[in-house]
């Protein structure tokens with residue numbers, strides 16, 4: 260399994276913790292920055308992770324900013340990205356089962372490290388339910404209308 264991860268400064272520490280958690284499960288993690296808590300702009304990192312996930316063989320992406328909101332909005336501007344801002348294990352599970360989310364967005368200032376690990380695990384354990392494919396197709400078609 261291969262995961263792309265990125266954050267801004269406010270998500271940096273959370274990103275580092277999520278990276279460790281994934282690596283402890285022998286998952287390959289490609290870190291697209293930021294590399295410190297020095298102030299940066301979250302859209303750059305949402306874009307990087309979004310582009311990686313839609314063009315290279317990643318299983319999914321993780322983006323982190325202070326709330327997860329800004330970086331999820333940015334990632335969702337990349338064609339083919341379905342970034343879900345999740346805040347507990349139930350939304351993480353549903354993001355996979357119903358929305359086939361390919362990017363998880365987490366708030367570094369709104370979620371604890373312990374909860375983030377459970378959130379990631381709940382997403383990875385879940386399976387997309389094919390009965391929802393029709394709605395994913397509608398979302399994909401919306402991208403063509405741009």
Ligand code: RB5
Pocket residue numbers: 267269270301324325326327328329330
């Ligand atoms: C940065 O201060 C903060 O605005 C950013 O990390 C994020 O929360 C935006 O949505």
